[in-house]
Each structure stands twice: as C-alpha cells, then as structure tokens.
Amino acid sequence: MKPIVKYILRWADDALIMSHRLTEYCSHAPFLEEDLAISNVALDYLGQAESLLNYAAQCDASGKSGDDLAYRRQEHEYYNCQLVEQPNTDFAHIMVRQFLYDCYNEETYTALKHSSDQTLAALAAKSLKEINYHLKRSTEWMIRIGHGTEESHTRMQSAVDTLWKYTGELFEVDDLDREMEAEKIGIHLPEAQKRWERAVRTIFEKANLQIPQSGYMVTGGRRGKHSENMGYILAQMQYLPRVYPDAVW
Amino acid sequence: MNSKDNQGPLWEVFIQSKPGLPYKHAGSLHAYDKAMAIDNARDVYTRRKEGVGLWVVPSDQIVSVQPKDAEAFFDPADDKVYRHPTFYTMPEGAQHI
Numbered sequence: 001m002k003p004i005v006k007y008i009l010r011w012a013d014d015a016l017i018m019s020h021r022l023t024e025y026c027s028h029a030p031f032l033e034e035d036l037a038i039s040n041v042a043l044d045y046l047g048q049a050e051s052l053l054n055y056a057a058q059c060d061a062s063g064k065s066g067d068d069l070a071y072r073r074q075e076h077e078y079y080n081c082q083l084v085e086q087p088n089t090d091f092a093h094i095m096v097r098q099f100l101y102d103c104y105n106e107e108t109y110t111a112l113k114h115s116s117d118q119t120l121a122a123l124a125a126k127s128l129k130e131i132n133y134h135l136k137r138s139t140e141w142m143i144r145i146g147h148g149t150e151e152s153h154t155r156m157q158s159a160v161d162t163l164w165k166y167t168g169e170l171f172e173v174d175d176l177d178r179e180m181e182a183e184k185i186g187i188h189l190p191e192a193q194k195r196w197e198r199a200v201r202t203i204f205e206k207a208n209l210q211i212p213q214s215g216y217m218v219t220g221g222r223r224g225k226h227s228e229n230m231g232y233i234l235a236q237m238q239y240l241p242r243v244y245p246d247a248v249w
Numbered sequence: 250m251n252s253k254d255n256q257g258p259l260w261e262v263f264i265q266s267k268p269g270l271p272y273k274h275a276g277s278l279h280a281y282d283k284a285m286a287i288d289n290a291r292d293v294y295t296r297r298k299e300g301v302g303l304w305v306v307p308s309d310q311i312v313s314v315q316p317k318d319a320e321a322f323f324d325p326a327d328d329k330v331y332r333h334p335t336f337y338t339m340p341e342g343a344q345h346i
Contacts, residue, residue: 031256033278037292133291140284 005060006079007180008120009069010222011112012052013080016070017230018101019045020237025088037137041098044130051123071241075234076224083166085221085229092145092155096163099138100200104170105131107195111187120185139203146207153208160204161212168217171196257281261311262290265302272304280305 022042029035054066064072083101088094109131112124145152171193180186204211220226240247256279263272275294280286286305295303314322326332 031279033256033280033289033293036296037289040292040296137288140288144281144285 002059003176003179004117004185005056007176007186008052008056008059010079012049012056012069013078014084014101015045015052016049017078017080017233018084019043019049020233021084021086021088021097022094025094028088030091038094041134041137044134048123048127048130051126055119055123067241071238075226075230078226078230078234079222079224080226081166081170081221082218082227082230083163083170083221085227085233086163086166087229089159089162090155092152092159093162095138095141095145096156096159098134099142099203100163100167102131102135102138103196103199103203104167104192106135107192107199108187108189111192115186116184142203142207142209146204146209156207157209160209164212165214165216165218169219169221172219172222174222257285259308260286260290260305261308262294263304263306264294264300266300268301272302275299277308278305 019042022038022045026039026042027035029038049070050066053069057064057066057069060069083097086093086097106128109124109128113121113128115121115124142156146156147153148156171189173189177186177189181188201211218227258279258281259277260280261277262275264275265272278286278289278293280289283305287303290303290305294300
C-alpha cells in the first residue's frame with residue numbers, strides 16, 4: 001500500500017469509527033434536541049469519512065471503491081485511534097470522548113489545511129467548519145456537566161479517568177508521519193499536540209476536571225492494533241455488506 | 250413529555266430563510282440557557298438549509314393575546330374595508346408603486 005493511502009486512511013478511519021459510535025446512540029440521548037444534535041455530528045463524520053475513503057481509494061488505484069475500504073477490510077487494516085472506539089458508557093463518557101476528539105480534530109485539521117496535497121487541504125478546510133461547531137458544542141457540555149451536580153461531576157471525572165489513556169497515541173509520530181511531513185503532505189504532530197494540550201487544560205480547568213496522574217498511555221491504533229471494542233464495531237458495521245455483497249440502496 | 254421532565258424551559262425558534270427577509274416562527278424547543286438554545290435551534294431546525302439567520306426567544310417572554318380578548322382585539326377590523334388602499338384608480342403606465 002502506498003504511504004499516502006495509509007496516511008489518508010488514518011484520518012478517514014477516525015471519522016468512520018467515530019461516526020459509527022455516535023450513530024449507535026441515535027434515539028438513546030437524554031432528550032430529543034440532544035438526540036438530533038448528536039446524530040447530526042455523526043452524519044458530519046460519515047460525510048468526512050466518505051470523502052476521505054473515496055480519495056484513499058482513488059490514490060490506491062487498485063480498483064477498490066471507498067465503500068470497499070469502509071466495509072471490506074480486516075480489523076488490523078483499520079488505522080483509527082482507539083479513542084473513537086470506546087463505548088457509549090454514559091453521556092459523560094460520550095461528551096468527554098467527543099471533546100478530546102473534537103479538540104484533536106480542530107488542531108490537526110487546521111494544520112492539514114496547509115497540506116501540499118490539494119485534495120486533502122480542501123477536504124480539511126471543508127471539514128473544519130463542521131469541526132468548529134462540534135468543538136463549540138462539546139466544550140459547552142464539558143463545562144456544563146463538569147460543574148452541574150455532584151453526580152454529573154463524578155461521572156465526568158470518571159470518564160476522564162477512563163479515556164485519558166487513549167490520548168497519547170493521537171500524537172505518536174512514526175516513520176509514515178515523518179515521510180508525509182517531509183513531503184509537506186502531512187502535518188507536524190508535536191505542534192498540534194502543544195496546542196491541543198493548552199486547549200484541553202483550559203477547558204478542564206473551567207469544567208473543574210483533573211487530568212489523571214498516571215502517565216500510562218495505550219498505543220497501537222495507528223498500526224492496526226485495536227481494543228476489543230473494534231471487533232464488535234466491525235461485526236455490526238460489516239454484517240450487511242458481507243452477507244449481501246451486492247446490496248444496493 | 251410531561252411536567253416532570255427536566256429538560257429546561259421552552260424557547261421559540263425563528264428562522265430567516267434569506268438575507269433581508271423577515272424571521273418566521275419555526276417551532277419550539279427545550280434548553281437550559283441561551284447558548285444551548287441557539288445550538289439546539291441550529292441542530293433541530295436548520296439541518297436542511299432552512300435558513301441563514303436564527304433567533305431563539307424564551308417562550309415566557311412572548312406576550313400574546315388571550316383568547317377571551319380576541320373579539321375586542323380583532324373583530325373591529327372586520328368591517329373597515331376602507332383601510333385597504335384600494336379606493337382610487339391607478340394612473341395608466343404608473344410604475345414602482
């Protein structure tokens with residue numbers, strides 16, 4: 001696989017799996033307005049994933065379509081971060097996961113907008129409008145339920161304690177990142193990390209939340225190693241196209 | 250939905266479909282404060298390109314005519330056709346009127 005294809009898949013798979021997780025929540029939100037809002041975000045990510053997967057398929061030029069890439073890969077061929085695989089444990093987990101990911105998207109897509117690859121740059125610019133809104137929304141929820149009641153605060157802190165260990169791999173730099181950055185296609189992750197940390201700390205302070213002391217971080221997503229959640233996600237996501245390979249809308 | 254639901258107060262949503270056009274009432278929603286109300290309005294009412302402008306107003310801030318006052322408010326206009334500017338002849342060829 002060409003390096004650029006794998007690089008695009010890392011971005012695409014984040015959006016695809018995030019979209020799937022949020023879609024699972026459709027009709028389960030605490031009230032109607034929030035249900036529509038979360039489903040909207042899920043659809044934004046599905047749109048981003050579709051554009052990126054189609055572009056990956058085009059660069060791959062092996063005859064696979066964007067749909068093939070979405071539905072016909074094995075688990076180890078997905079390169080999303082493990083943060084987006086984490087389950088919809090409760091509303092606090094959903095919002096903390098969302099905020100950490102929105103913040104990451106905000107910084108990384110802002111950088112990707114300057115990619116020498118014009119398609120990636122254009123997709124980044126388009127996605128950023130959506131990402132700006134996602135971040136505004138999840139930031140407001142962080143502060144709202146971070147304070148809120150004793151129970152809401154406890155749940156939020158517990159979600160932070162669970163999810164924080166999945167933020168390390170977001171900024172891991174490997175040979176592929178270095179190669180893409182050298183070609184000015186990819187972004188400089190350490191710079192994005194600095195901005196991300198600053199933004200996250202600011203909001204955590206406003207939301208009265210603590211970053212866990214333990215420095216333990218999970219790794220592997222970008223190399224195709226996933227948490228046990230991923231198998232269940234793919235089983236559900238791929239069931240139909242695998243059972244009915246010729247199914248069309 | 251019932252009175253025990255803790256979904257926050259009710260807000261009325263108004264949408265402007267094009268720049269310059271008046272805002273029209275679109276519906277209502279629940280939210281705990283202004284920031285959340287405008288976000289919810291965006292997500293509930295403008296997902297399909299319905300608008301370019303959006304207002305939310307707390308429902309309890311809207312003053313409306315009580316049904317018992319409706320006759321006094323509206324019926325007197327029934328027989329005042331002379332309030333319509335239709336009782337003169339338009340000059341032929343007049344434009345921009």
